Amino acid sequence: MFRTAVRNYSSRVGQKFQSLEQIKEYLKKPTWDTKTLLKGSQKSLEIDTPKLHRLLQLSGLSTDLAAGKESQLLNDLNAQLTMMNKLQEIECKEFDLIETQHSPLKFQDIRNSTGELKQSSKKGETGQWNPLGLASVKSEGFYVVNEKLGKE
Numbered sequence: 001m002f003r004t005a006v007r008n009y010s011s012r013v014g015q016k017f018q019s020l021e022q023i024k025e026y027l028k029k030p031t032w033d034t035k036t037l038l039k040g041s042q043k044s045l046e047i048d049t050p051k052l053h054r055l056l057q058l059s060g061l062s063t064d065l066a067a068g069k070e071s072q073l074l075n076d077l078n079a080q081l082t083m084m085n086k087l088q089e090i091e092c093k094e095f096d097l098i099e100t101q102h103s104p105l106k107f108q109d110i111r112n113s114t115g116e117l118k119q120s121s122k123k124g125e126t127g128q129w130n131p132l133g134l135a136s137v138k139s140e141g142f143y144v145v146n147e148k149l150g151k152e
Helices: 020-028 049-058 067-089 107-115
Strands: 009-013 095-099 137-139 142-144
Touching: 049 067
Parallel strands: none
Antiparallel strands: 009 095, 137 142
């Protein structure tokens, strides 16, 4: 038997606004610009061509890219990493964790909700497919699928 512990939290930064005027006044004052998040950082990691190819392989994508497309991907990934590093540098001194009030999703609920879905021929959904029917090993709600989907 497995036990699962789930903690659900949300956070709040700063004091609550008391009126609509306070919100409007706050939004009038720019505190930072997103363009500054895309400029270099001291902790910035560089994504180079070998790392890009490895990421593409891990994602199941082709590594055969045109030179222009590869340099565009490198620039985009490096800009995203720089922005993430800048966001992590922002200091949040004041925050409270607030517990959320929702229950965790159960596998049986997912199965019940997917059973109510209708197939759409516009989406190319023709015929029946039961992925759990392929499972050769079933035990206590866990499934192991070793079979291939296509016939060779």
